[in-house]
Amino acid sequence: MNKRVGVLALQGAFREHRQVLEQLGCDVVEVRKTCDLEGIHGLIIPGGESTTIGKLLNIDGMGDEIKKLATKDLPIFGTCAGMILLSKTIIDSDQYRLNLMDTVVERNAFGRQVASFETDLMVPAIGPNPIRAVFIRAPYLREVAPNVGILADYDGKIVFARQGNLLASAFHPELTPDQRVHQYFLDMIDEYWAH
Numbered sequence: 001m002n003k004r005v006g007v008l009a010l011q012g013a014f015r016e017h018r019q020v021l022e023q024l025g026c027d028v029v030e031v032r033k034t035c036d037l038e039g040i041h042g043l044i045i046p047g048g049e050s051t052t053i054g055k056l057l058n059i060d061g062m063g064d065e066i067k068k069l070a071t072k073d074l075p076i077f078g079t080c081a082g083m084i085l086l087s088k089t090i091i092d093s094d095q096y097r098l099n100l101m102d103t104v105v106e107r108n109a110f111g112r113q114v115a116s117f118e119t120d121l122m123v124p125a126i127g128p129n130p131i132r133a134v135f136i137r138a139p140y141l142r143e144v145a146p147n148v149g150i151l152a153d154y155d156g157k158i159v160f161a162r163q164g165n166l167l168a169s170a171f172h173p174e175l176t177p178d179q180r181v182h183q184y185f186l187d188m189i190d191e192y193w194a195h
């Protein structure tokens with residue numbers, strides 16, 4: 001199947017996701033309006049500024065449309081700000097969110113001094129070799145419900161998780177040459193569209 005993957009392109013690191021997906025042979029749709037969601041096989045919500053992206057999602061009902069697709073089990077992958085937008089609970093914030101994952105997220109959770117850093121992360125679901133993970137003013141998941149699978153943690157903090165069709169990373173997999181995280185998401189899309 002030729003995969004048609006949407007990348008939410010309201011703000012943030014959408015171009016970098018586009019490049020990786022194209023290198024992996026996908027057709028990419030930059031999603032700016034609700035109608036751009038039509039016919040996509042999966043959606044990536046990129047990193048950026050979660051309050052800004054949230055406000056823009058709320059303007060013309062595009063957020064509601066994404067929620068509808070999520071309840072039909074469309075695969076959705078949120079990175080960094082995208083992880084924040086997917087979470088049901090955002091600590092100390094009433095900002096707009098998609099309210100989809102049973103997770104409690106804390107924004108800018110690694111502190112000011114270490115606003116950005118890179119590290120090797122073990123992700124057994126992806127393979128035995130670690131992935132290089134880039135964190136930029138990153139959130140992490142403080143709590144997850146039992147129905148959420150933890151794919152990776154860093155220093156005891158949950159930074160990669162999956163709940164059924166929903167995938168969330170605190171780091172930016174689009175900023176390293178390693179494509180295995182995107183490939184993992186594309187495999188979720190294949191699974192979903194196979195039945």
Ligand SMILES: NC(=O)CC[C@H](N)C(=O)O
Pocket residue numbers: 046047048049050051079080081082084107108136137138139
């Ligand atoms: N790189 C990122 O996406 C940072 C997320 C940002 N700190 C926020 O809270 O929206």
